[in-house]
Amino acid sequence: MTIWERFDNMDRRWVYLMVALAVIIPFLVPMKFDISITPEVQSFYDAVDNLPDSCTVMLVFDYYPSTAAECEPMAIVAAHHLFRKDCKIITLSNIPYGGPSMAETVTRAIAKEYDKKYGEDFVNLGFKYGYVAVLKGMGISIESIFPTDNSGTPLAELPMMDSVTNYEQVSFIYEIADNATADYWISIVNAGYGVPMGVGCTAVMAPKFYAFLGANQIVGLLGGMKGAAEYEILIGKPGTAFRGMDVQSMVHFVIIALVIIGNIGFFVTKRRNRKKSA
Amino acid sequence: MSGIEILQIWIIAFFTLALFSFLYKDNPFYRLAENIFAGLTTGYQVSLIWDTVIIQKLWDPMMGGQWWLFLPGLLGLMMFSRFFPKISWMSRVPLAVVMGITAGIFLTTQLHGFVLPQMQATMNTFVTAKGFADYFLASLIAVGVISTMIYFYFSHEHVGVLGVTAKLGIWFIMISFGAHFGYTVMGRVSLLIGRTQFLIEDWIGTFSYIF
Numbered sequence: 001m002t003i004w005e006r007f008d009n010m011d012r013r014w015v016y017l018m019v020a021l022a023v024i025i026p027f028l029v030p031m032k033f034d035i036s037i038t039p040e041v042q043s044f045y046d047a048v049d050n051l052p053d054s055c056t057v058m059l060v061f062d063y064y065p066s067t068a069a070e071c072e073p074m075a076i077v078a079a080h081h082l083f084r085k086d087c088k089i090i091t092l093s094n095i096p097y098g099g100p101s102m103a104e105t106v107t108r109a110i111a112k113e114y115d116k117k118y119g120e121d122f123v124n125l126g127f128k129y130g131y132v133a134v135l136k137g138m139g140i141s142i143e144s145i146f147p148t149d150n151s152g153t154p155l156a157e158l159p160m161m162d163s164v165t166n167y168e169q170v171s172f173i174y175e176i177a178d179n180a181t182a183d184y185w186i187s188i189v190n191a192g193y194g195v196p197m198g199v200g201c202t203a204v205m206a207p208k209f210y211a212f213l214g215a216n217q218i219v220g221l222l223g224g225m226k227g228a229a230e231y232e233i234l235i236g237k238p239g240t241a242f243r244g245m246d247v248q249s250m251v252h253f254v255i256i257a258l259v260i261i262g263n264i265g266f267f268v269t270k271r272r273n274r275k276k277s278a
Numbered sequence: 279m280s281g282i283e284i285l286q287i288w289i290i291a292f293f294t295l296a297l298f299s300f301l302y303k304d305n306p307f308y309r310l311a312e313n314i315f316a317g318l319t320t321g322y323q324v325s326l327i328w329d330t331v332i333i334q335k336l337w338d339p340m341m342g343g344q345w346w347l348f349l350p351g352l353l354g355l356m357m358f359s360r361f362f363p364k365i366s367w368m369s370r371v372p373l374a375v376v377m378g379i380t381a382g383i384f385l386t387t388q389l390h391g392f393v394l395p396q397m398q399a400t401m402n403t404f405v406t407a408k409g410f411a412d413y414f415l416a417s418l419i420a421v422g423v424i425s426t427m428i429y430f431y432f433s434h435e436h437v438g439v440l441g442v443t444a445k446l447g448i449w450f451i452m453i454s455f456g457a458h459f460g461y462t463v464m465g466r467v468s469l470l471i472g473r474t475q476f477l478i479e480d481w482i483g484t485f486s487y488i489f
Binding site: 013023027127129130192214251 | 326330388395457463468475
């Protein structure tokens, strides 16, 4: 058996082991690879940075806990950037699992750093079932869809919501998603009500959203952990996404090497078999 | 760090490692974690819908005087007639309502939100182009869009010019699949990084409190 045939028949668990080592080693020995800022992240940052101070922004937690590794760093940088600009933040979620509690955890933790108060500077509307009805309904009245906030307090008792009736008072939508709800924010809210928006999504979804970016339907795009890491650099708060990029690069090296070696092996074995049969 | 926080971290770590153990081979720990996850998510979803839909959007408003909400409630109940063969025809009524509303909403939002802006942006690439690079990219987009659409045109046999263009379309589709695959790898690796970060920083971090 040649080395290529042996490689071809290698137990897949060796690949898992190689990937595991590529993940663990950079955590223990940081390699500090450079992270360049891509135009889509820069334009996202600029759009948020150019918002008028004290404006109202919707920060949407449309991701499940399973993708928190990619999406939570985006939510954290968004909250930092928005609180730093004194923006009023309305958080909500269109997905049933975890969205409202993650919104609560992230915004409350970061609000403390900027001395922001719940009800005056940020509000968590929580979750409501049926995203199409929710997104369309909020165009008429947010209170009709969310009569209370996530903890059951009527919106009428939250001072921040006095001046917010519907999308007309919302300056920007910061959508963080790991599923198709981002499509509906674009097609229903952005197209229907003209509210500018930026999307932070998982890497799996990112290629699709470049089309919306190219058509100026969204002002910027954070694609996966890389997008979040770039935003962390832009706001000067390197966090979990930034730390994860060394690992990301290392695993990519391993996967690229395996793909190249696997393909060389495939062609060498094919050529040898052809020679044998001839 | 409180005792309850440490316990919480250890429970998360146990289930993370139990699920990872499947990479070696199927085992009882993996099955335990998988079944607990399935049971928990189902239970959570049922209780959530009960509270946010049935109670908050139907029962409470009805009790508050909005009696006409019994109509959507009744339509919802009619869905369950599928379980009884003799009256299963009743489920078609709410299904027809749902289909009608969905088609009405999505027809306009898809057209207004996706098709028209995307068509406009594709057509505008030449108008907004400045310099050779922009024109080259605009041409690439035009060729890519046309050849890909021709690949999905099945009313004529793909021979001659149509066949060559359709083959070019396949190349564009393949390149797009490559980009998607690359991003998918990045996404999956990110999730692995998240779990590893938790195990190394949070879980191993608790060792100093315990040992």
